[in-house]
Every structure is written in C-alpha cells, then in structure tokens.
Amino acid sequence: MSEETIFLRIVRGEIPADIVYQDDLVTAFRDIQPQAPVHILIVPNEPVPTAAEVEPSHEPALGRMFTVARRLAEQEGIAEDGFRLIVNCREHGGQEVAHLHMHLLGGRPLGPMLSRRA
Ligand code: DGP
Numbered sequence: 001m002s003e004e005t006i007f008l009r010i011v012r013g014e015i016p017a018d019i020v021y022q023d024d025l026v027t028a029f030r031d032i033q034p035q036a037p038v039h040i041l042i043v044p045n046e047p048v049p050t051a052a053e054v055e056p057s058h059e060p061a062l063g064r065m066f067t068v069a070r071r072l073a074e075q076e077g078i079a080e081d082g083f084r085l086i087v088n089c090r091e092h093g094g095q096e097v098a099h100l101h102m103h104l105l106g107g108r109p110l111g112p113m114l115s116r117r118a
Contacts, residue, residue, distance in 0.1 A: 005047065005097050005099040006099075007043050007097055007101060008047050008099055010027065010029055011027045011043065011045050017029040017032075018030040020072060020075075021042075021068055021071070021072060023064070023068075025061040026042055026043065026044055026045060026061055026064045026068055027042075028040050028042040028104075031103070035105065036107050036108055037106070037107025037108055038073075038076045038078050038083070038104065038105065038106045039103065040072055040076075040104040041103060042065045042068055042102040042104060043065075043099055043100065043101045044061035044062065044065065044100060045061070046061065047099045047100070048061075048100040049098045050089050050090050050095060050098065051087050051100055052089055066085075066102075069083075069104050072104055073104060073106065076106070076107070078106035083104060083105060083106030084103075084104075084110050085102055085104060086102070087100065087103070
C-alpha cells in the first residue's frame, strides 16, 4: 500500500482538515462524513498502513492515540455518557484509507457494535 494517503497529507498540513489536536506523535481531525455528533479520527503522524502491520516500535504513537481519545472525549463532552473507538482493518474490516486511524464516535447512543447480516 502507498504511504501517500490523504491522511498523511493532512498530518503534514498539505491539505485542509478540521484539526482538533496535534503533537509529535499523533494528529486528530474531524471526519469529513460524520456518523455521529462527534466523529473524530486520530492517526499516528508516522503512517502505519493497517492494524495488521503494527510493530512494537509503533507502541508510543498507538498508546498516545488512546490518551488523546480520552482527552478529546472530555473536551467534546462525551466522556461521561460514553463513546466508541473503532479501528477498521483492511477489506473485511471496511478500511478505506490505508493510514491506520482510530474513530472516536459519540454524542448519541451508538447502537449495536455490528450491523446484523442480511
Ligand atoms: P475507514 O473506513 O475506517 O477507513 O474510515 C475512513 C474515514 O475517513 C471515513 O469515515 C471518511 C474519512 N475521510 C476520508 N477522506 C477524508 C478526508 O479527506 N478528510 C477527512 N477529514 N476525513 C476523510
């Protein structure tokens, strides 16, 4: 998979996004097609294509993604009621962008974790 995804270009500031947090390891920005009142994507600045390719060297960034998710959930006012964190992986996981990303979703009851098979 190519490393030159749209998310890498957002991390680098090359294309616009509603960035809500950025530090040395991760960047968080609002999803362009929100599926809940709060829908933020948290990505490692150094691209990892998918969750199937994570290595021990990625642990600092992956751990930071969780602490940033907590911080943003509090900032967005969804921590108390609760929220959902999702990482889709490859084709069966429904991953569209090959730069690992965590979805932070909340602001309403989110329903069952998986839609039922037809
Ligand atoms: P996934 O299916 O897990 O790969 O989710 C990809 C998400 O990325 C999807 O919810 C839509 C979002 N997205 C795709 N392109 C862009 C973009 O250019 N900007 C922003 N902010 N979000 C994007």
